Amino acid sequence: MQIYLPIAEVSVNAFLLLGLGGIVGILSGMFGVGGGFLMTPLLFFIGIPPAVAVATEANQIVASSFSGVLAHFKRKTVDFRMGTVLLVGGLIGAALGVVVFNYLKSLGQVDLLVKLCYVVFLGVVGGLMFIESLNAIRRTNAPAGTAPRKRKNHTWIHALPFKMKFRVSGLYISVIPPVIVGVVVGILAAIMGVGGGFIMVPAMIYLLGMPTKVVVGTSLFQIIFVTAFTTMLHATTNYTVDMMLAVLLLVGGVIGAQIGTRIGAKMKAEQLRILLALMVLGVCSKLALDLLLTPSELYSIGLGGH
């Protein structure tokens, strides 16, 4: 069944969109990630204009993160104070990101910017995750004796000013690093149409030293507000949020996520992580090849003059 998307102004198969939403939903449920980094490139591949894909995906992430954060509220695994500090950075970052996005759009380089960001971030994160999970598997196979990783080690981060107490996380650190993490994630949300959990979660654990149990809930809390803000910015400056597209994707997505969570619960953490790493690297190399290989059509068309 073909369906005409009013903002993207393209006609696509509704079942294809529901299916894509479902598959990405299953994966995001399995791995506990937002799935934006998979969905946005897939939307490029099926012919949705990149600007519409990025803006609409931000809207969809609000939906997929909301049910997640409710569960974390109940379990009291959200550090509101830390979440708010990250959020302040996130809102600044999102605003910056939209300004950069709109500027490059006027230059006709927005596709390149989005794709380059994907290649760099997916490459780095996928690579690190792959090595880390390989090591983890090797460790579990090797006889015991390796010391557990020491957390809360004192680093340069503890020398920074503007210290604040984060009771839920059990931290007393400067607000500068979390604000910077928030800004980076906000920029990525606006440019790449992702929640940014794949950057924020490792940063919260390794850089800020937050306990693992509050990391996911707190990042979801920040992501909802930053992606909601990004959606509003894109909707009011670019008019690129396609409600019809978002609804189709999120219907498939929320159902898929519930199924994925059940599958994920039955698998080992290391196996999950290595699968996720391979998938991230797969998307990354597809996008990298598009940039590196000689394209079959050198020309492309953009609407509007300068």
Next chain:
Amino acid sequence: MLRAFLIALLLATPAAAQNLVLGLSESEVAITTTFDGSDILVFGAIKHESAVTQEAKLDLIVTVKGPDQATTVYRKDRRFGIWVNAATVEVDAAPSFYAIETTRPIADILGEEADRYYEITLPRVIKPSAEGHGDNDVALFTEALMRIRQDANKYQLREWDAALIDNTLFRTDVELPANLVEGAYEVSVFLLKDKKVISTYSTVLDVRKAGLERWMYNLSRQQPFYYGILSLIIAISAGWGASAIFRVFQR
């Protein structure tokens, strides 16, 4: 504008011994949610005022032209090992859709002069900006524009597709693709003899978003703030609703 003026001029000239009448199977195309392209039948008749022209070899060209858009054509080039948009050419006006249907190959029935005058073929219709191209070869860019849109079925050239019966009745089918831009589509008929246009007629086909599509599009442009808020409300309620439904099933 120019074309409309010329048509008016031509109709007023006594030399035009033929009158054209033209009809469309639909006067309006509504883009609804399930819009999947549309076929428009263009039909009409030629009224002859002398017996001589009835004997002559007449040909017909039907064009359907979507709204003009300012367009930018980019060319990729390799910079630092990756392919980036390196060169651009601005096109002041390129139709979002253009179909040409003819009774015989267009080169055999349309003269150079007539084409320049009435702007019928694509290279005449597409108008690159006069300046600001640097060293770029503008012709290569407009060719690329035509090639890409032809592949997407947005520019069509169907020779032999228009039927002219007894030099009097004509009909042709125009296939509008699903990815239509809304606006006024100009349907024109050109009657040709000896590579010259001897009569012409134009009418307008309205292509409009309708129903839910219309409502969403208008809201997104006129009330972007409320549109954004509504998108968020839908997203949040869908996210919350789905997890609530699944909890019920689990019990």
